[in-house]
Amino acid sequence: MTSWLDALIQGVLLGGLYALFAAGLSLMFGVMRLVNLAHGDLIVLAAFVILFLAAKLGLDPFVAVLVALPIVFVAGFALQYVLLNRTLGRDLLPPLLVTFGLSIIIENGLLQLFSADSQRLRSGAIETASIPLGGGIAIGVVPLLTLLSAIAVIVLLNLIFYRTPIGRAFRATSDDLEVAQLMGIDHKRIFAIAMGLGFVVTTIAALYLGLRANFDPTIGPARLLYAFEAVIIGGLGSFWGTLAGGIVLGLAQTIGARIDPEWQILAGHLAFLVVLVIKPRGLFPRAQD
Amino acid sequence: MHPLLETRQLKAFYGDFQALFGIDMTLDAGETVAIIGANGAGKSTFLKAIAGLIHGEADNVLLDGTPIGARSASDIVRLGVALVPEGRRLFPSLTVEENLLIGDYGCKVPGPWTLDRVYALFPVLRERRHSATPALSGGQQQMVAIGRALMSNPRVLLCDEISLGLAPIIIAGIYAGLPQIKAEGTSVVLVEQDIVQAMKVADRVYCFQEGRLSLTGRPRDLTREQIHRAYFGA
Ligand SMILES: Nc1ncnc2c1ncn2[C@@H]1O[C@H](COP(=O)(O)OP(=O)(O)OP(=O)(O)O)[C@@H](O)[C@H]1O
Ligand SMILES: [Mg+2]
Numbered sequence: 001m002t003s004w005l006d007a008l009i010q011g012v013l014l015g016g017l018y019a020l021f022a023a024g025l026s027l028m029f030g031v032m033r034l035v036n037l038a039h040g041d042l043i044v045l046a047a048f049v050i051l052f053l054a055a056k057l058g059l060d061p062f063v064a065v066l067v068a069l070p071i072v073f074v075a076g077f078a079l080q081y082v083l084l085n086r087t088l089g090r091d092l093l094p095p096l097l098v099t100f101g102l103s104i105i106i107e108n109g110l111l112q113l114f115s116a117d118s119q120r121l122r123s124g125a126i127e128t129a130s131i132p133l134g135g136g137i138a139i140g141v142v143p144l145l146t147l148l149s150a151i152a153v154i155v156l157l158n159l160i161f162y163r164t165p166i167g168r169a170f171r172a173t174s175d176d177l178e179v180a181q182l183m184g185i186d187h188k189r190i191f192a193i194a195m196g197l198g199f200v201v202t203t204i205a206a207l208y209l210g211l212r213a214n215f216d217p218t219i220g221p222a223r224l225l226y227a228f229e230a231v232i233i234g235g236l237g238s239f240w241g242t243l244a245g246g247i248v249l250g251l252a253q254t255i256g257a258r259i260d261p262e263w264q265i266l267a268g269h270l271a272f273l274v275v276l277v278i279k280p281r282g283l284f285p286r287a288q289d
Numbered sequence: 290m291h292p293l294l295e296t297r298q299l300k301a302f303y304g305d306f307q308a309l310f311g312i313d314m315t316l317d318a319g320e321t322v323a324i325i326g327a328n329g330a331g332k333s334t335f336l337k338a339i340a341g342l343i344h345g346e347a348d349n350v351l352l353d354g355t356p357i358g359a360r361s362a363s364d365i366v367r368l369g370v371a372l373v374p375e376g377r378r379l380f381p382s383l384t385v386e387e388n389l390l391i392g393d394y395g396c397k398v399p400g401p402w403t404l405d406r407v408y409a410l411f412p413v414l415r416e417r418r419h420s421a422t423p424a425l426s427g428g429q430q431q432m433v434a435i436g437r438a439l440m441s442n443p444r445v446l447l448c449d450e451i452s453l454g455l456a457p458i459i460i461a462g463i464y465a466g467l468p469q470i471k472a473e474g475t476s477v478v479l480v481e482q483d484i485v486q487a488m489k490v491a492d493r494v495y496c497f498q499e500g501r502l503s504l505t506g507r508p509r510d511l512t513r514e515q516i517h518r519a520y521f522g523a
Contacts, residue, residue: 165390168391171387175383178342178378179374181341181363182362182371183392184367184394184395185394286382
């Protein structure tokens with residue numbers, strides 16, 4: 001019994017990590033209908049950026065990530081403005097091809113620079129700290145921080161999207177690109193800001209990726225898959241849905257692993273398929289799509 | 290003295306298909322001009338070309354004598370030309386009030402039109418301010434579309450078929466707002482299928498036929514036969 005309760009708790013906490021993976025993807029798709037196949041590799045790249053800054057500047061990863069955020073915002077802005085904006089249009093293929101290419105470039109670039117060795121973000125005692133809940137169940141501080149960060153990111157994204165002028169511009173541009181231009185909205189700039197924001201969220205996800213487990217340059221595509229599944233389970237266009245999607249995926253994997261350790265990943269994919277069969281548009285689809 | 294807005298030999302293409310074959314039009318400050326013509330005559334294309342949604346040669350469109358024909362749509366609204374697009378095209382994921390607020394996103398020029406002023410023009414919108422726009426009636430949606438364009442405090446307001454699909458009493462309600470808009474010094478180009486309505490409010494009328502100008506003049510100088518011929522061809 002405790003073992004199942006423990007699985008539920010750990011599953012929800014793992015879901016926080018997947019929600020962080022997925023939030024950036026959800027944002028990029030939500031604003032510019034971009035299916036970013038490089039998303040997983042961007043998470044890994046951001047983890048290496050944090051690792052590099054932490055090592056070079058002698059910082060704790062939690063501080064290094066704060067240094068990284070403005071840098072990655074500018075990088076995301078530039079990537080969208082210079083490259084990805086050119087690929088967006090009526091044809092769906094160019095952005096897929098370009099982000100797929102980007103994924104390959106990032107992975108191989110990281111292999112060249114950092115080798116295939118496993119890396120880890122080191123933050124001292126907090127990594128192994130846990131809070132006992134009694135009955136033999138304990139929750140790790142880092143997994144708890146992951147979930148809380150995921151919730152904070154989702155709340156912030158909702159505030160930006162639904163309470164600020166730039167958020168109105170994001171939604172308007174996503175609704176009707178042509179009419180958005182009639183409002184004086186420079187959609188290329190709006191897309192670039194959205195990508196910068198997406199990179200910021202991605203880098204927060206990378207912090208917890210690197211604190212919770214080893215990473216190396218090749219693990220990106222699997223993270224993309226989890227992020228993608230979480231977004232689809234939650235329903236396109238809703239950040240709270242993305243959080244729910246991450247948690248469903250985390251729960252399925254953790255419970256699957258309790259049944260048989262080999263079933264962890266498979267159970268996640270099965271949950272994804274089951275949700276798609278029952279609710280093809282995800283758990284919380286946006287009303288008017 | 291330049292006219293406020295002028296098109297010179299304005300042409301427009303959709304790929305290989307030519308929709309406009311050299312349109313000359315002038316709009317003076319404070320004037321209201323109506324554009325009439327049958328379906329497919331090129332009226333919407335004309336407004337889209339002025340608003341920058343279809344690109345052309347720089348000096349095909351002049352605002353205050355300055356060539357703007359090659360500017361982007363988001364530049365042109367900043368220069369003071371706003372379009373109420375055909376079919377309203379409200380943003381479905383924005384509320385009524387958000388649709389109005391987005392209207393001045395790119396150009397916060399001071400002017401008579403504010404949120405309060407738009408609500409004063411169309412009071413029903415204040416009651417529905419937090420509604421999603423798909424929940425509004427057609428007439429209310431049209432009011433939002435007009436209010437959204439006014440929020441940028443344009444010097445020129447381009448309106449594409451604001452009476453489309455609406456009952457006569459609703460159309461009258463919307464047109465009742467026009468004098469207030471004109472009173473603020475805004476010049477208006479109206480595309481209108483409803484000829485009677487167009488003749489009533491316009492200082493001058495241009496009739497399009499298959500991408501060409503077939504007739505132009507003051508409403509009182511034009512006869513029914515002239516209009517009929519210009520509209521449908523000989
Ligand atoms: N996006 C487009 N692609 C190709 N052709 C188009 C496009 N939009 C309009 N056309 C064509 O251009 C011509 C002019 O169309 P336009 O919409 O300007 O006419 P209109 O006078 O506004 O008609 P309506 O009264 O039906 O609104 C038509 O022959 C139309 O088929
Ligand atoms: Mg039309």
